[in-house]
Structure formats: C-alpha cells, structure tokens
Amino acid sequence: MEQDNPTHVVLLSSPGLGHLIPTIELAKRFVLRQNFKATVLAVTSQTSTVETHILRSSLCRVIEIPSSAIFHQNDRTVTRLCVMMREAKPAIRNILSKITPRPSAFIVDIFSTESIPIAKELNILTYVYVASHAWLTSLLIYSPVLDVQIQGEYVDQEEPLKIPGCDPVRPEDVVHPMLDRTDREYKEYLTTGRGIPLSDGVLINTWEELQHKTLQALGEGGLLSQALNMKIPVYAVGPLVRDPELETSDSTPLLLTWLDEQPSESVAYLSFGSGGTMSSEQMRELAWGLELSERRFVWVVRAPMDKAADAAFFTTGSSKGDEVEKYLPEGFVSRTLGLGLLVQEWAQQIHILGHGSIGGFVSHCGWGSTLESVTNGVPLVAWPLYAE
Structure with a gap:
C-alpha cells in the first residue's frame, strides 16, 4: 500500500459505549495493523461524560454527529437508537459525499443499516460490523423469516425457534425486542435484520474456534445463507477488546x-x-x-x-x-x-x-x-x- 495514498475506511457508530468502543477498536486495528486511514462517524447522545472522554481520547479521527431526535416517553432503547440513526442520515450523507480521501469502504453497526443505501449511491463498498457474536447475528438476520412463520408471541411457543445450521433458540431466551411483537421496538429490530444482507459483507466480533458451527451456517454456501439467499461473505474478526496500554x-x-x-x-x-x-x-x-x-x-x-x-x-x-x-x-x-x-x-x-x-x-x-x-x-x- 502506498504511504501517500492509504486505504480510507469510514466507520459509523450509534450511541452507547457498547457500540462506540467496539467501533473505535476496529478502527484502531485498521490504523495500527493495516496502515489504513480510519474515520469514525459517531452519532452521540450528548448525555454521557464517559462517551465524551472516549471520543476525545481516540487514536482515530472522529467526527461527531450530535443527535437531536425526539422520542415518545415509552420508546425503548432499540427504538431510540434506530430513530437517532435514521434522523442522522442527512448528516451522514453530507459527510460521506465530501470526506477526503474518498472512502474505500463504509462500515456500519447493526443499528445503522439504513445508511447502507447512501454508500451504495456513492459507489462505496459497505459492511456491517456486529459487535456481538455469531449466534445473535443469525437470529437477527433470520428474524424476518420467523416473523412470517410463527404466529403469536415467541415466548408463548412450545418448541425452540429453529435457525438453519445453528443451535435453536429457546422461546424464553429471545432478545428483548422479540418479547413483544406489538411494540415498535420489534418492528425496528426486524428492519435492522433485513438491512444486514444488503451490505457487501459482515464482520463479527468473534473467532472461528469459538463459534465454528454458527459461522459455517452464516458463511457463503452455509445452510442459513442458502435459506436466506444471502450471497455475501461473513468474517470473524475477533476477539477485539481494548488495549490496556x-x-x-x-x-x-x-x-x-x-x-x-x-x-x-x-x-x-x-x-x-x-x-x-x-x-x-x-x-x-x-x-x-x-x-x-x-x-x-x-x-x-x-x-x-x-x-x-x-x-x-x-x-x-x-x-x-x-x-x-x-x-x-x-x-x-x-x-x-x-x-x-x-x-x-x-x-x-x-x-x-x-x-x-x-x-x-x-x-x-x-x-x-x-x-x-x-x-x-x-x-x-x-x-x-x-x-x-
């Protein structure tokens, strides 16, 4: 890679330390190990002093996008995150279209999949970074299928939820947005799941030895990918944790x-x-x-x-x-x-x-x-x- 023209990767993070820290850690790896240029677009809630500290101390270039989203009193966390990222799209589009050097890739977290079309329009490769593990990824992207297959609340089902090639999920173990199918949070969750396969690839913060079976199902030609007709690569990039030094x-x-x-x-x-x-x-x-x-x-x-x-x-x-x-x-x-x-x-x-x-x-x-x-x-x- 030429020193005067490094590959430029732009990463997009939704609010919350559980999203921001893994995104910054991934950006650090691109900078320190690949000699890439990395820019983090961070949509911020402007309510956390720790969030501010992490943004200010990052080794990477960070562009903050303050959120002014307005919520209903009963909106849950996933709903709020999705709304904040949706309302940030004009700012994201503006930054992506003007940022230099021109990005080689745009990497979004799971709550930012609605920004994938923006990068597509600009002819930029797009990837989804799942800061969690492969089993959650499988459940998330298969949830739109389960939504059609299963009637009633998931927690009321008598049989485990079956995901091709993966371990089944007990009804009582479903993630929080799946507990109430009438809540807006569930609809936002489904939108997120539908958005991931629209990318050019998926990065997951896990490793092969830990979740071989699930990664195999998710990968090209795997049972889950075949069931979803999903023809994009899935990469295990973990474990990515903070460097104490x-x-x-x-x-x-x-x-x-x-x-x-x-x-x-x-x-x-x-x-x-x-x-x-x-x-x-x-x-x-x-x-x-x-x-x-x-x-x-x-x-x-x-x-x-x-x-x-x-x-x-x-x-x-x-x-x-x-x-x-x-x-x-x-x-x-x-x-x-x-x-x-x-x-x-x-x-x-x-x-x-x-x-x-x-x-x-x-x-x-x-x-x-x-x-x-x-x-x-x-x-x-x-x-x-x-x-x-």
Whole structure:
C-alpha cells in the first residue's frame, strides 16, 4: 500500500459505549495493523461524560454527529437508537459525499443499516460490523423469516425457534425486542435484520474456534445463507477488546495501586455493563451479600432504576459524587472500608480484569464484558439484566 495514498475506511457508530468502543477498536486495528486511514462517524447522545472522554481520547479521527431526535416517553432503547440513526442520515450523507480521501469502504453497526443505501449511491463498498457474536447475528438476520412463520408471541411457543445450521433458540431466551411483537421496538429490530444482507459483507466480533458451527451456517454456501439467499461473505474478526496500554483514566492509578496490595485472585469484580441498572432491592441485596461474604471486591455502582434495566444506557458517567451511597444499606460503606472499593458509574474494565488480584467477575454478560473476561482468563458469574 502506498504511504501517500492509504486505504480510507469510514466507520459509523450509534450511541452507547457498547457500540462506540467496539467501533473505535476496529478502527484502531485498521490504523495500527493495516496502515489504513480510519474515520469514525459517531452519532452521540450528548448525555454521557464517559462517551465524551472516549471520543476525545481516540487514536482515530472522529467526527461527531450530535443527535437531536425526539422520542415518545415509552420508546425503548432499540427504538431510540434506530430513530437517532435514521434522523442522522442527512448528516451522514453530507459527510460521506465530501470526506477526503474518498472512502474505500463504509462500515456500519447493526443499528445503522439504513445508511447502507447512501454508500451504495456513492459507489462505496459497505459492511456491517456486529459487535456481538455469531449466534445473535443469525437470529437477527433470520428474524424476518420467523416473523412470517410463527404466529403469536415467541415466548408463548412450545418448541425452540429453529435457525438453519445453528443451535435453536429457546422461546424464553429471545432478545428483548422479540418479547413483544406489538411494540415498535420489534418492528425496528426486524428492519435492522433485513438491512444486514444488503451490505457487501459482515464482520463479527468473534473467532472461528469459538463459534465454528454458527459461522459455517452464516458463511457463503452455509445452510442459513442458502435459506436466506444471502450471497455475501461473513468474517470473524475477533476477539477485539481494548488495549490496556492505550487506555488511561484519572481513577485507574489509585484503583490499580489498591489491587496491587491484594492477594492473587482474591478480589471479586462486579460491573453490569456501560448502561445497566439494578432495581433498588437488587442493589441492597447485592450489597448485603458482599458484606456478609467478607470477600474483597471492586464494585462499579450507579443509582438504581426500578423501571428499566438499561436506564443508564444514554447517561453513563453522569452521576454525582455520593449519589449512589444513599441507595446502599446504612453503614455499608464504613463497614466495608478496606475490604472493597466502590467505583462510580464506569471503570477502565480492561485494566481491572487484567490484574492478577482479580479472581472472578460478576457481570450481566454483555458481549464486550464477556470477551474481556474470556481473554483475561477470569471466571464469570452471570447476572443477566439487559443486552446480555
């Protein structure tokens, strides 16, 4: 590749750290390993201080597209994401048509598939980057078929949902947008699934040894691809996780100093994703469990929300000082002083999981957290909340 004319890749991310971080990590790989030029278009919610920090500290060129989308009060997260990305299309079109050097490829996340035609019109190759795993990808792109085949709610079915070439999905295990077929979120989810095969290829943050069967079904000539008449390549590009050497945080040195003082594999790390929230009762019970266990811990805490488990999705890192302490059992902080640490809202997780004193990870098991735990060899205790 000529140094003075590098391949230029443009990546599009929807709001939320679970989408933004994997997109930036993929962009970094293009820059550091392939010597490509990479530009990230980030549609932002403008409500998260951590989101702002990550955008400002990226090694790649980042163009922010602030969202001014208006929602109905009952709109769920997937609906909001799809609306935000849909309303950003004029700005995306304007940037893509003017950006230099001319992009060789345009890579969108799963909530941005409606932007694929824009790149097609500009004669730019388009790819979908699935920051999750291959099984979810299979369910997502096959959902429009299931929508026609199955009557009634999926959770009421007596038999597992069958996906050609893949493990079946138990009705009770379907993703959140499939729980209520009358909700707008379900319709937005189907639109996303229909959009993926319109691309020139799919990138999935997994690897062959982990999900060989599903990747084979998704690949060209696989049973699922044949069933959908999908004739595009599918690439396993993972595991893509953050590089600790490239991550910094004001709170990290103090936290790591405390971890350095703890015995090997003696600390439980608890975090429930970039936007996960517990109910008040769950938070109190977890606090009592930690205290009574008398085990060392690092707990990433945020204010509880009894209405929705993903209530902090658009506001990560926005709590103030001691706001969370009032939701914990009285005296919990003083009684566990020295035994554990509370970290407000968000932590540099890759630093923590890579530390030798961490012996286990209590997680909602989002794919990013799962990958970081697996690649660091840290055992997981699963507490599903949302998007796991």
